């Protein structure tokens with residue numbers, strides 16, 4: 141990438157450009173990493189020059205308005221059904237890259253069946269899974285991914301795993317499927333991790349374009365509002381609790397049904 | 399002259415969809431509909447057309463949503479319990495105005511019910527089923543031939559109005575074998591899919607957003623007004639029905655689908671006995687042929703709504719006649735076949751003969 145611009149008779153190399161997001165203010169709470177994910181997806185679309193070759197699916201959850209930000213054709217699914225929509229799109233438009241953005245309530249609870257089966261069929265889609273261990277949009281209730289002992293609006297005494305089971309680690313499940321070609325867990329809590337997350341998004345979109353199977357990119361995220369914390373405290377809790385329970389890194393880098 | 403085939407209703411429906419240019423099918427097995435899925439599972443992959451046996455009807459309808467929103471000709475088929483499961487998706491599809499064809503090969507309910515034929519899903523088909531103020535266009539075949547013919551019509555209407563179209567069939571029509579001809583004159587009408595999410599942002603200058611979410615009250619109301627205006631247009635233009643011996647009838651039968659065949663037979667038998675009975679057969683139950691039913695209510699003494707249910711369509715008949723003449727119901731449930739003898743006995747009572 142050696143694009144240059146000329147200013148005052150001098151040539152400069154472009155090292156960073158504002159992503160070509162739609163001109164709309166994001167609605168996310170201060171300190172929330174949802175916006176980072178969408179910005180990075182846009183950067184990848186811009187850099188690959190594939191605006192016309194990408195179709196996205198927004199979830200029901202805080203990312204519901206992703207179609208107002210990301211600058212490509214998008215569809216808004218019912219709660220949990222994003223992977224079914226993505227399947228429909230990918231099957232009739234096989235030359236497009238198709239991605240979903242889904243929260244943990246959307247993907248791991250109400251839409252678990254759709255998610256697992258899309259992964260198992262090896263749909264040529266990229267799933268971006270925003271796991272903040274809580275139902276952000278509805279005011280901070282317990283999710284299937286809520287940590288043991290974590291206090292939420294619907295687990296006021298902390299998640300009791302005897303009653304609610306252990307947090308579901310979806311990435312660990314889908315990595316076992318032949319259909320997935322790439323399963324990774326990333327975060328966005330610091331600049332290094334944001335760069336790694338972007339690489340993962342690039343790879344996932346590339347896999348979808350090249351029909352290599354399902355890519356599952358989990359972003360272990362935060363939710364200052366749902367966690368009832370300041371943005372600063374939420375970063376601390378994110379690092380000390382979330383990243384311990386959901387360790388980062390690639391779980392699988394090759395696969396897909398041959 | 400097209401060739402004649404001996405086929406099951408379910409197979410005729412699938413074959414017609416292929417000839418109508420289907421681009422994708424998503425379904426889930428359920429009796430008495432499974433032959434449609436099986437037929438597609440054989441032919442669509444061979445022709446390079448999208449086909450997925452989904453993990454549930456919930457998924458199937460949402461695959462329809464995704465693929466239909468790309469501007470393609472998409473279909474799903476199911477039977478009653480499966481159609482109940484699809485209602486969430488149907489509501490989203492109706493609001494987002496995605497063209498697609500849905501088929502309910504009805505079986506008896508409520509609950510898991512029976513695999514026998516039924517017309518117990520009339521309310522669900524015509525009054526909503528899912529949440530919110532929406533309508534499906536509902537076509538009601540009564541023969542294997544119409545199981546085929548109405549598929550072309552369903553695709554065309556769904557694209558004309560950007561609205562889901564339901565073919566409301568039943569287990570008997572799906573399973574019975576009759577001869578069928580497939581039209582060889584069919585040409586897909588021109589279809590402008592610039593609204594569809596199929597890439598092409600650069601050409602359009604802006605991305606497409608397929609959504610059913612309208613947080614601002616004014617926008618939600620505007621969307622509802624837009625939908626209602628469209629439904630009004632459909633009501634004005636797309637009502638379809640058949641009249642049988644209504645010219646001098648004292649009593650009118652109203653029946654659709656399989657029931658209309660038995661009702662027709664009952665008309666013939668009754669006329670042999672000198673009873674002046676006719677039949678109005680709705681070929682669309684939404685929009686409902688209320689106008690013609692009202693018109694004939696000035697001539698007939700009464701109507702009998704004949705349905706394989708405890709009486710659902712009868713409510714629309716009553717609304718159509720505005721309480722001016724008596725309307726009674728005859729029906730059976732559980733898959734028990736309607737009896738022409740019982741129909742005629744009831745008819746005699748109604749007209750005092």
Ligand SMILES: Cc1ncc(C[n+]2csc(CCOP(=O)(O)OP(=O)(O)O)c2C)c(N)n1
Nearest residue numbers: 200201202219243244245246274275276277
């Ligand atoms: C069928 C249905 N059930 C429930 C809801 C309410 N609802 C909206 S968002 C949501 C959970 C969102 O949580 P998550 O998917 O984790 O996304 P987040 O907001 O945390 O990013 C729920 C339960 C709904 N919209 N539809």
Ligand code: SF4
Nearest residue numbers: 169172202276363364
């Ligand atoms: S509720 Fe949570 S997930 Fe939603 S925008 Fe606010 S901080 Fe982010």
Ligand SMILES: [Mg+2]
Nearest residue numbers: 243244274276
């Ligand atoms: Mg969440």
